[in-house]
Amino acid sequence: MFQSYGEIQLWLTTCFDINLSCLTVHQLVRYKLKSKLKVPPPKHIKHTGRTSIKLIAVFINIE
Secondary structure (H helix, E strand, O other): OOOOHHHHHHHHHHHHOOOOOHHHHHHHHHHHOOOOOOOOOOOOHHHHHHHHHHHHHHHHHHO
Protein backbone atom coordinates (compact mmCIF):
# COMPACT_ATOMS: atom_id res chain seq x y z
CA MET A 1 0.00 0.00 0.00
CA PHE A 2 1.30 3.44 -0.86
CA GLN A 3 1.81 6.01 1.88
CA SER A 4 1.94 9.08 -0.37
CA TYR A 5 1.38 10.28 -3.91
CA GLY A 6 5.15 10.70 -4.15
CA GLU A 7 5.56 6.95 -3.62
CA ILE A 8 3.08 6.28 -6.41
CA GLN A 9 4.98 8.71 -8.62
CA LEU A 10 8.28 6.93 -7.86
CA TRP A 11 6.71 3.50 -8.52
CA LEU A 12 5.35 4.65 -11.89
CA THR A 13 8.76 6.02 -12.83
CA THR A 14 10.80 2.98 -11.78
CA CYS A 15 8.48 0.20 -12.96
CA PHE A 16 6.87 1.69 -16.04
CA ASP A 17 9.16 4.60 -16.99
CA ILE A 18 6.20 6.99 -16.74
CA ASN A 19 7.16 10.46 -15.52
CA LEU A 20 4.24 12.38 -14.01
CA SER A 21 4.11 15.30 -11.61
CA CYS A 22 2.80 14.70 -8.11
CA LEU A 23 -0.25 16.84 -8.94
CA THR A 24 -1.04 14.68 -11.98
CA VAL A 25 -0.70 11.50 -9.92
CA HIS A 26 -3.04 12.96 -7.29
CA GLN A 27 -5.63 13.91 -9.89
CA LEU A 28 -5.47 10.48 -11.54
CA VAL A 29 -5.85 8.59 -8.28
CA ARG A 30 -8.44 10.90 -6.74
CA TYR A 31 -10.69 11.78 -9.67
CA LYS A 32 -10.13 9.22 -12.44
CA LEU A 33 -9.78 6.15 -10.23
CA LYS A 34 -12.08 7.60 -7.52
CA SER A 35 -9.76 6.39 -4.80
CA LYS A 36 -7.89 7.83 -1.83
CA LEU A 37 -4.76 6.94 0.05
CA LYS A 38 -5.75 4.90 3.07
CA VAL A 39 -3.40 6.66 5.45
CA PRO A 40 -4.90 8.27 8.55
CA PRO A 41 -3.89 11.88 9.14
CA PRO A 42 -1.39 12.51 11.92
CA LYS A 43 -2.90 13.23 15.32
CA HIS A 44 -2.04 16.27 17.36
CA ILE A 45 -0.10 15.58 20.56
CA LYS A 46 -2.57 17.51 22.73
CA HIS A 47 -5.49 15.35 21.64
CA THR A 48 -3.75 12.06 22.34
CA GLY A 49 -2.31 13.36 25.62
CA ARG A 50 -5.70 14.36 27.01
CA THR A 51 -7.12 10.94 26.33
CA SER A 52 -4.33 9.18 28.19
CA ILE A 53 -4.57 11.64 31.10
CA LYS A 54 -8.32 10.98 31.36
CA LEU A 55 -7.72 7.22 31.33
CA ILE A 56 -5.11 7.50 34.06
CA ALA A 57 -7.48 9.63 36.14
CA VAL A 58 -10.21 7.03 35.77
CA PHE A 59 -7.91 4.20 36.91
CA ILE A 60 -6.66 6.22 39.89
CA ASN A 61 -10.24 6.92 41.04
CA ILE A 62 -11.19 3.24 40.77
CA GLU A 63 -8.52 2.10 43.19
